[in-house]
Amino acid sequence: MKGKKHTQRRWGSGIYLGVILALMYIPIVLVIVYSFNKQKISAVWGGFSLDWYRVLFHDQQMMGALWNSLKLGISSCLISGVIGTLGAVGMTKGRFRTAGAIESIATLPIMIPEIILGIAFLTFFSFVGIPYGMPAMIIGHCTFCIPYIFINVRTRLLGIDPSIEEAARDLGAGGGRVFWDITLPLIAPGILSGMLLAFAMSLDDVIISFFLAGPTSTTLPVRVYSQLKTAVTPEINALCTLTMGVTFCIVIVSQILGSNKFKRNRREEL
Amino acid sequence: MEKRRRHDGSFFLAMLPLYVTTLVFVLLPVLYVVALSFMKRDATWGVTSEFTLENYIRLWDPIYLKVLLDSLKIAVKTTLLALAIGYPFAYCMAKLPPRKRGIVMVLVIVPFWTNALVRIYGWMILLRANGVVNTLLLEIGIVDVPLKLLYTDGAVLLGMVYSLLPFMILPSYTSIEKMDWSLVEAARDLGAGKMRAFLTVTLRLTLPGILSGCVLVFVPSMGLFFISDLLGGGKEVLMGNLIQNQILTARNWPFGAALSVVMMLMTLLFLFVYRKSTKQSQPEGMA
Numbered sequence: 117m118k119g120k121k122h123t124q125r126r127w128g129s130g131i132y133l134g135v136i137l138a139l140m141y142i143p144i145v146l147v148i149v150y151s152f153n154k155q156k157i158s159a160v161w162g163g164f165s166l167d168w169y170r171v172l173f174h175d176q177q178m179m180g181a182l183w184n185s186l187k188l189g190i191s192s193c194l195i196s197g198v199i200g201t202l203g204a205v206g207m208t209k210g211r212f213r214t215a216g217a218i219e220s221i222a223t224l225p226i227m228i229p230e231i232i233l234g235i236a237f238l239t240f241f242s243f244v245g246i247p248y249g250m251p252a253m254i255i256g257h258c259t260f261c262i263p264y265i266f267i268n269v270r271t272r273l274l275g276i277d278p279s280i281e282e283a284a285r286d287l288g289a290g291g292g293r294v295f296w297d298i299t300l301p302l303i304a305p306g307i308l309s310g311m312l313l314a315f316a317m318s319l320d321d322v323i324i325s326f327f328l329a330g331p332t333s334t335t336l337p338v339r340v341y342s343q344l345k346t347a348v349t350p351e352i353n354a355l356c357t358l359t360m361g362v363t364f365c366i367v368i369v370s371q372i373l374g375s376n377k378f379k380r381n382r383r384e385e386l
Numbered sequence: 387m388e389k390r391r392r393h394d395g396s397f398f399l400a401m402l403p404l405y406v407t408t409l410v411f412v413l414l415p416v417l418y419v420v421a422l423s424f425m426k427r428d429a430t431w432g433v434t435s436e437f438t439l440e441n442y443i444r445l446w447d448p449i450y451l452k453v454l455l456d457s458l459k460i461a462v463k464t465t466l467l468a469l470a471i472g473y474p475f476a477y478c479m480a481k482l483p484p485r486k487r488g489i490v491m492v493l494v495i496v497p498f499w500t501n502a503l504v505r506i507y508g509w510m511i512l513l514r515a516n517g518v519v520n521t522l523l524l525e526i527g528i529v530d531v532p533l534k535l536l537y538t539d540g541a542v543l544l545g546m547v548y549s550l551l552p553f554m555i556l557p558s559y560t561s562i563e564k565m566d567w568s569l570v571e572a573a574r575d576l577g578a579g580k581m582r583a584f585l586t587v588t589l590r591l592t593l594p595g596i597l598s599g600c601v602l603v604f605v606p607s608m609g610l611f612f613i614s615d616l617l618g619g620g621k622e623v624l625m626g627n628l629i630q631n632q633i634l635t636a637r638n639w640p641f642g643a644a645l646s647v648v649m650m651l652m653t654l655l656f657l658f659v660y661r662k663s664t665k666q667s668q669p670e671g672m673a
Contacts, residue, residue: 140497222412228653229650235419243418340507
């Protein structure tokens with residue numbers, strides 16, 4: 117009796133999980149399916165075709181926006197990777213009275229609604245005379261990329277057994293040597309996963325770019341947004357499918373890289 | 387001692403870029419918005435650095451009060467719905483065997499990696515007049531004319547909950563997963579009913595997770611102007627839409643800044659309450 121009830125409950129929770137997950141995935145799957153649909157605008161399936169991908173690759177503006185998005189994502193994740201990592205190391209190892217305040221301010225960009233950050237950059241950059249466009253967008257994206265890297269690296273740093281670094285120092289390694297040979301390899305997976313997360317966030321960002329793009333350097337999400345507001349062509353389906361594919365590849369590669377490195381480090385620690 | 391100081395020097399150098407970027411590109415812009423909200427609008431496009439409270443007085447206009455109230459309402463509704471859907475989800479997830487748990491976890495995170503716009507667009511395909519849902523309903527014969535699903539309040543709410551649900555599930559799951567189940571068993575052994583054990587033990591112990599989930603959903607839901615723009619057809623004006631409109635279209639920067647300051651204050655207040663409550667519930671959870 118009790119066993120039966122238990123299985124019933126298990127079924128119930130399984131169905132619940134399944135339904136919610138299905139609802140999460142239906143919109144995404146639809147976009148992918150319709151990118152191969154011959155029909156232009158209709159829910160009706162008109163046969164398989166790759167036409168929309170062909171249209172997409174010949175769309176100069178779209179390709180330009182894609183290039184802008186990549187440039188922006190790569191530069192902001194590299195810059196914030198350096199700043200965020202150094203900051204996390206300095207803050208964890210050194211003792212500064214201002215550290216707490218800086219930490220709160222540095223993580224502010226992921227705490228307050230993005231639109232406020234967008235407005236703040238738009239008005240402030242105009243005030244100090246930074247022109248809208250790529251440099252402004254890189255600065256803007258760095259501010260919200262840094263917290264992701266900072267938090268990731270800091271969590272990892274706090275998890276390192278201090279005796280490892282002490283042992284290296286006892287064996288005669290200098291501060292720099294300890295950092296390069298011991299600390300850096302240990303926090304490398306944290307840096308990498310933080311940077312990839314930051315890259316994905318930058319690639320995904322609509323709001324900050326929307327305010328800072330300027331006329332010549334539209335990014336992909338901003339272009340998609342303006343198209344969705346006015347005239348949707350199935351080309352968008354193809355574009356969305358491709359970007360999803362690219363993001364998945366990045367994430368999967370990062371996971372594999374991260375987990376292997378992590379395992380090796382664990383083994384060395386043991 | 388000497389060595390310690392030398393190290394502090396290099397650590398300080400390491401932190402310098404973070405200090406500079408944080409102060410110059412985060413703190414200053416935010417402070418500038420606050421300053422801007424007290425300035426006057428220029429006859430042309432710009433602003434004059436003349437102190438005024440005009441922008442804040444203008445907020446009390448019923449039109450803008452309604453916008454503020456509407457945004458708060460939708461943010462609260464989004465948060466409650468996400469909680470009602472997300473918490474049971476997290477609970478069921480935590481009860482799964484470990485391997486299945488891992489799979490469901492990945493399945494929850496994956497949509498997070500897809501562009502927010504793409505997911506909203508997926509709903510547009512589903513909901514529009516000649517979309518998938520309406521086509522199905524017409525085929526089956528439940529309705530004769532397509533229902534108006536897109537460009538409604540319900541669609542906006544759906545889009546919000548859908549986009550922010552993972553932010554409720556993940557923290558709830560973390561707190562449920564690390565909860566000590568023996569406490570629930572103890573309560574049951576002492577004669578508490580299932581409901582009572584859940585309310586007094588499980589819910590209490592997982593409160594920090596619930597609260598951080600609520601913050602993670604509530605805060606962005608006030609600013610996601612593109613969701614109400616795309617799914618609501620820009621009909622209902624929310625705080626985010628109004629700010630965007632004031633800054634980009636009406637070019638009234640001081641008023642847009644004042645609206646942003648109000649939104650920022652609401653966010654900070656919410657975060658403050660959250661910090662307080664987690665600090666209070668933390669020791670309770672430990673005990």
